[in-house]
Amino acid sequence: MAEMNEEGMGGGRVAAEELRLLIERAERLEEEKKGIADDIKDVMSEAKSRGYxxxxxxxxxxxxxxxxxxxxxxxxxxxxxxxxxxxx
Structure with missing residues (x-):
């Protein structure tokens, strides 16, 4: 497997810290998305329990x-x- 360095596929430089921050931000958003999906499921369960x-x-x-x-x-x-x- 190729060793990771600061060279990107297009020959540009990849700042490791910037990349790490973007990945962490996306991971946080995925967590929030899961939380929101769970909240929507709860609302639907409540609606069903009320006869809707x-x-x-x-x-x-x-x-x-x-x-x-x-x-x-x-x-x-x-x-x-x-x-x-x-x-x-």
Whole structure:
């Protein structure tokens, strides 16, 4: 295996301290992301325990991220396909 030095792939210099700090920052963000994912799971569990459907809540969240026109277009296409398949 090649020995690590301060030469990068493009012939530029890699500052070991800067690289270490970037990696540590990314690792902290990964930890935060995991914590947030766990928090979301807790919220969904709470919703389920109160009688709500977690799948429906997730779908609503997905829809709310989209622009109204984008959502309406997707729904129209879905409805067209469902009619073609005799599902509606």
């Amino acid at each position: 459907d977690a799948k429906a809540i997730r779908k609503i969240m997905q829809i709310r991220k989209k622009k109204k026109e984008e959502y309406q277009e997707e729904e129209a296409i879905l409805e067209t396909y469902m009619h073609a398949l005799g599902m509606l």
